[in-house]
Amino acid sequence: MRDSEFETGPGPIAGDLLGWYDVHARDLPWRVSPAARAAGVRPDPYRVWLSEVMLQQTTVAAVRDYFHRFTTLWPDVNALAAAEDGAVMGEWAGLGYYARARNLLKCARFVADELDGRFPEHHDALLELPGVGPYTAAAISAIAFDRPETVMDGNVERVMARLHDIHTPLPAAKPELKAQAAALTPGTRPGDYAQAVMDLGATICTPKSPACGICPLRSPCRARAAGTAPELPKKTPKKPKPTRRGIVYLAQRDDGAVLLERRPDKGLLGGMLGWPGSDWSEAPEEKPPFAADWVTLPAEVRHTFTHFHLILTIKCAPLPEGVLPELGQVIPRAMFRPGDLPTVMRKAYDLWRDGTA
Structure with a gap:
């Protein structure tokens, strides 16, 4: 349950935050500014969807250039749906979490083929799209269609935890934080409001050293009053990550051609080009391609x-002439682009190049 002093509609908290956002909104390539939105410019659902998929577990700084390249190459969902898988996976290389790129293509093709190139407006309909989960559905519905959905990312969780001084550790606190966020979501300008909360968390209510003195919500913020803001939200300690090992095999012909393989669609780096190699385990077995x-x-x-x-x-x-490897394909030097490799495979290439230069 929310506390009675917190408003449900466009009350003081939402109003103060929207007023701050009107002045301090971040300039992002996929965003329609509050001034433009007030003048009647509507966000492009394709650009909203694309940016939200790219931003999952990835920073704004890392996404900007990728977003520019994608929207230049494929300016709408129909263009992306018609793209070759390898071209899209190559442009995605380095952004990580490659299942997102595979789902990106599946979703684009579903929207183009089944929905006449139009993204649905409602949250439940958006959830039916490949690769679209609750957060992405809420973000598209709110930002692109101005529906009062509750958009929850790490920034919003942090703002809510501090605003209400909630000490329950994550992830157990998620339902309570979402309830508080839903209670504050206004029916007026919900798309701008959703982006305002995220901007507040990204620029002022930051994980370390929050700038409480200039925060538009400093007065009602209970954690600021209690002096607990820097320690919130609390998190359940994570288990240590295990370490796995593997072997990669780099082979190059005298004319510069290299041997690569297309990884299986399912699993880590699915569908990406990489060096032939072993399994990744505590004791990987040798698996040379020839x-x-x-x-x-x-x-x-x-x-x-x-x-x-x-x-x-x-x-x-x-790499000998005419070799018939057990797996992989020979890529001529002119067609080999190291930038198309996922980060871990490019690291191997860089070490090999530096060691043979």
Whole structure:
């Protein structure tokens, strides 16, 4: 239950926050400014959807350039739906969480083929789209269609925890935080309001050293009054991440052609190009793509995924003419773009290049 002093509609808290947002809204390439929105400019649901998928567990700074490239190459959902899988996966390389890119294509094709290129407006209908979960559905419905949905990301959770001085640790606190956020969501300008709360968390109510002195919600903020803001939201300690190992095999022909493989669609780095390699486990088994005197580089790749740390051993050998590898495809030098590799595979390439230069 919410506290009675907190308003349900466009009351003092929502009004103060919207007033602050009108002046301090971040300039983002996928956003319609509050002034433009007031003048009647409506957000493009395609750009809202694309940005929200890209921003999942990724920073605004990292997403900007990717968003510009995607919207230049594929300016609408029909263009993206018609794109080749490899081209999209290549442009996504380095952004991480590659299942998002696969779902991006599935969703674009569903919208183009089944919905005549139009994104649905309502939260429940948006949930039917491939790869669209509760957060993304709420964000599209609120931001693109100005519906009063409760948009919950880490920034909003932090603002709510501090505003109400909630000490229940995450993730157990999520239902309570969402209830408080829902109680404050106004029926007036809900899309701007959703972005205002996220902007507040990203720029003022930050994880460390929140700028409480200039916060538009400093008066009603209970954690500021109690002096507990810096320690909120509390989180349940995470279990230590395990470490896995693997082997990658880098082979290059005299003319510069390299041997790559397309990883299976399911699993980590699904659908991405990478170096042939072993499984990733505590004791990976050798799995060279062809018989050769493989040389082990002294440097190892170290990379962290969401649930584990990875250490990759790099083995190299010349790629003979006419070799028939057990897996993989020979990519001519002119067609090989290291930037199309996912980050962990590009790290291996960089170490190999530096070690053979």
